Amino acid sequence: MTNTKTDLRDQQGKSWVYSDIVKEHFFHPQNILLPGEEVDYQSDGLGYVGSPACGDMMKMWIKVDQKEDRILECKWQTFGCASAIASTSMLSVIATEKGGMKLDDAMKIKAQDILERLGGLPNRKIHCSVLGDKALQSAINDYFKKTEQFDRVKIEGAKIIDDQLKITDKDIEEAVLEGADTLEKVQVKTKVGTGDPSCLPEVEQLIKFYQDKYYG
Ligand code: FES
Numbered sequence: 001m002t003n004t005k006t007d008l009r010d011q012q013g014k015s016w017v018y019s020d021i022v023k024e025h026f027f028h029p030q031n032i033l034l035p036g037e038e039v040d041y042q043s044d045g046l047g048y049v050g051s052p053a054c055g056d057m058m059k060m061w062i063k064v065d066q067k068e069d070r071i072l073e074c075k076w077q078t079f080g081c082a083s084a085i086a087s088t089s090m091l092s093v094i095a096t097e098k099g100g101m102k103l104d105d106a107m108k109i110k111a112q113d114i115l116e117r118l119g120g121l122p123n124r125k126i127h128c129s130v131l132g133d134k135a136l137q138s139a140i141n142d143y144f145k146k147t148e149q150f151d152r153v154k155i156e157g158a159k160i161i162d163d164q165l166k167i168t169d170k171d172i173e174e175a176v177l178e179g180a181d182t183l184e185k186v187q188v189k190t191k192v193g194t195g196d197p198s199c200l201p202e203v204e205q206l207i208k209f210y211q212d213k214y215y216g
Pocket of ligand 1: 051054055056079080081082083084125127128131
């Protein structure tokens, strides 16, 4: 990654022209999950995020080499725009190239790293590149939880609701976005409150809040 921040700002700000790399990844997205294709990653990680800036969605699955602690595969789907598609395509390449990134390093991938590899994006499209890295972090956290490595779960900008299982308000939001509309269904997806049920009243409030927000 040789570009400086100044280089990137220039490329993003001067015009609305997309770099050739962005166009290549938009027209030929890597690791995208096509309609009809399925992933069999039930035991690995699933991440799901929405963009507060535009309302678009991103879903990401990872397959992990448990012994090496590396990402073997990274598949994704999005309702996002061309910039989101190109950014996430590049992110999936970064995460899986050279034998796969170590999970701790993949957790630290930032939008800036993706922009550097893409040769920049127009300023107003920067938020689209955040969807992929947030979905990847969510998928890695999901893997850590499924493999009971709770001390490795990294939580940014989210409130922990279930301290025992490190489940946040974002996890509840994701479960609702995936269609869980009752406490029981949210528990099937997240296991929230199954160890310490004292959080359940707050979970029920959150389910109602996100139901109203997205489907009300
Ligand atoms: S405008 Fe929503 S992801 Fe780009």
